Amino acid sequence: MQNQYELSLVIPVFNEQDNLLKLMQEIDSALKPLDLSYEVIFIDDGSTDASLAVLKDISETFTEARYISFEENRGQSAAFCAGFDEARAPKVATMDADLQNDPADLPAMLKLYAEGHQMVIGWRMKRRDVWIKRIASKIANSIRNRLTRESVKDTGCSLKIMDTEMVRAIPRFNGMHRFLPTLMKMQGASVSETKVNHRPRHQGVSKYGTLDRAIAGGYDLLGVRWLQSRHFSYKIKERGEKNS
Template identity: 75%
Template sequence: MTSKHDLSIVVPVFNEQDNLRKLMQEIAAALDPQPIDYEVVFVDDGSTDESLAVLKELAASYSRLRYISFEENRGQSAAFCAGFDEALAPRVATMDADLQNDPADLPAMLRLYDQGNEMVIGWRVKRKDVWIKRIGSKVANAIRNRLTRESVRDTGCSLKIMDKDMVCRIPRFNGMHRFLPTLMKMQGARVAEIKVNHRPRHEGESKYGTWDRAVAGAYDLIGVRWLQGRHFSYRIREKNR
């Protein structure tokens, strides 16, 4: 399927009914003045509130908005992957639906992407989370970088822009979204980081506890380290047709 879109924004949604209208307004305010054509793909991850109803309402007002809805909650990684599959543009951006990511950062990220990178990652220099969440994230990031031999400052920031073909080729598993920079590099991606704004949660509550993240992240880290050790690549010198 061909598309005129330059950018597809993928947004997982789980019980974010009070944030969706403002988020779509902010995305439009950030990107409508830019010389790009974009779409927004919301993925309702089996919400039990009125999120799906709000998305249907917004779709009637915003022609750039599309949505898909899961029959049941499948997790953030599954929601991202479903959005990647639905995306029509050659590059995809990801962000959370809780308004802590700022869509106003997207234009600068796009400019950095166009400088020869296949992935641009947001770096939340001044995080607006509770102290236990900030400390837990720093510890997890340090352990993840040490074991995967990375130097990414903020792998947990959902605000990213990626080459669609590359991100659709990476291995898919629960927790995959926590390792996107490493998995993209395994595809040969050039990855850049940029400082982005981070805001307090607008409405609702965090869907993940610090302990839950730590346990799941440790389990996934073992698998990703194994993938790195077994990964191979090749270049074809020539072929006859």
């Protein structure tokens, strides 16, 4: 697939009908002044509200926007991966559809990416979630960092920019989106982290419970730790080739 854009923005969607148009308008306001060719790929993850209808209207109104729709709900990791496969730019950005991530942070993140990193991660220094989610996130992040030997402050922030080919090459499994920094580093990526805005939810409700996320995350963490322990890489010193 040829690179037709400079940036592909991948956004999973599950029952976010009231947030989508405002999100697209904010993305447009943030990126248009950069004179940057970009596309926005919405992945409807089996929504049961009017999200798909809204996405169809957005794709007709905004030339940069398009969508794909799953037959059934497959989860955030599957939605991200589908978007990565659809991307037509050498770098891909990700964010949530609930308007808690702020598209206005993208220009500064793109500038940091241009300094030579293959991944830039948002750090939600001031979380706008309920207290139980903030505490659970801190505990999970601390355990995750300890077992994966990481120092990432906020691996759960969906606002990220990554090298498209690298992120396509990482192992794929349910929950992999929670470990993208570690998985990208295993591909040799230079990863940088920067403070970003985090906003209260605009409309709708959170799709994840604290307990079920913790249980699933525990299984995923053991799997990623195993991947790290078995990972290998190599560099070719020279290659002997014969002329055809």
